[in-house]
Amino acid sequence: MNSLLEVRDVSLSYHTPSGETSALSHISFSLMPGEFLAIAGPSGCGKSTLLNLICGFLEAEQGTILMNGKPVQPRSSKIGYMLQKDQLLEWRSVWKNILLGLEIRRELTPEKIGFARELLTAYGLDKFRNARPSQLSGGMRQRAALIRTLVLKPDLLLLDEPFSALDYQTRLNVSDDIGQILRKEHKPAILVTHDIAEAISMADRVIILSSRPATIKNIIPIDLGIENRTPLSSRNAPAFKSYFNLIWKELNQND
């Protein structure tokens, strides 16, 4: 099977007047269609930078990133990006927020609006379509943000610590919720997180990065041996703890 995304030997440095900082060094990995990948690493190691490279916000100084065999383009409709906070616009209704991407791409066709309506109904937000984002709970806000991304039918989803702004209780529920939605939609995704448990509970493979400049320390396939796994059921799997300890050790080596 051909990989959906291919990251080959990518390096990047940041340049400031006071000097050069190497952020990423010789990163290589691939993502298979339908796969959920998590990237874990210490804070500030360059995880978000990697996502910015994949979606084309930044250009690699060295190496190539191929999506379906072609170099990634900035502003590509193929890649959906979920940011650290939901970033819903307070002056728009939930419905108008969800249509924001289509509006920007000038793709407000009846067909796509219909798809947006389907998603809204499927994920229980149709009652809130005229509500303001401030009237929604934290979990519902994340759902709305996810629908805003899914409406564009991306081939790949990038999740940049999308649950980090939520409190622990909400965080467990929302990550379970979002994880299940993504499995249902068969969306391949790359999740960036510093939360080991979150990475194991959601991902098929976990990439462990070193501290800056980030290099790949290890790539660990997660096989919890349970059927129809969800993020919450994964946390209860017997193998969960040993994966946790393994990744914990990897992250704390030589640091």
Next chain:
Amino acid sequence: MTESAAQKKYLQKQKRERRLIFAARILLFVGFLALWECSAQTGLIDSFIFSSPSRIWQTFLKMCMDQSLFTHIGVTLKETLLSFFFVVIAGIGTAVLLWLCPRLSRVLEPYLVILNSLPKSALAPLLIVWLGANERTIIVAGMSVALFGSVINLYTGFRETDPEKSRLIQALGGTRKDELLKIVLPSSIPLVLSVMKVNIGLCLVGVVIGEFIGARQGLGYLIIYGSQTFKLTWVLMSIVILCIIAMVLYGILGFAEKWYLKRK
């Protein structure tokens, strides 16, 4: 809903406090007028120089009768509103331009700061010579007072929009224009309203300065003419009317601002 006794007591205390403040304000105003009038009547102050409330009122009535006052108020009001309108258009336009070209804004920044800190009344004589003693000049004078400050305030506000929101637009495939239309401008509406609220008063200042030196009509003209001919009652009456105009204009915009924020 039932209120507890303590809550009732608290609300009553609040109400009493508000009434007290209001009464004190009225008392201060009435007391000031009474003191002024009495001092003028008893000769404690020279009513030729200091005038008196009753004289101002009589002059006001007389000028209302021959309708000359309405012309002056109308002219000043029209000039103020026009210069305000142009300041809003030019201010938002320039701030958008600066936001779209950050390099241009960096080049222009020191000049904007200098122009903003310059006492704009210094420009008025120049404007009269360059543009002639006409209404257009006075509108430009009104604009000159408010424009630079509003450009700086609006541009600073535009730049302070959440960078994560800009990333959202990028992530959804948008351009800088989308960022402007979908994020920067909608999120800046409260800022625009508050800048406008300040500007209407500044435009009035500029218009009166313009009228001081280059007009045959308007409240600024009335003030200068009155002072030169020692009709100080005219001067004081015009000042009172200017106070009222400033208050009403500020009030209207303040109301618009409150209405918008509540609607949200």
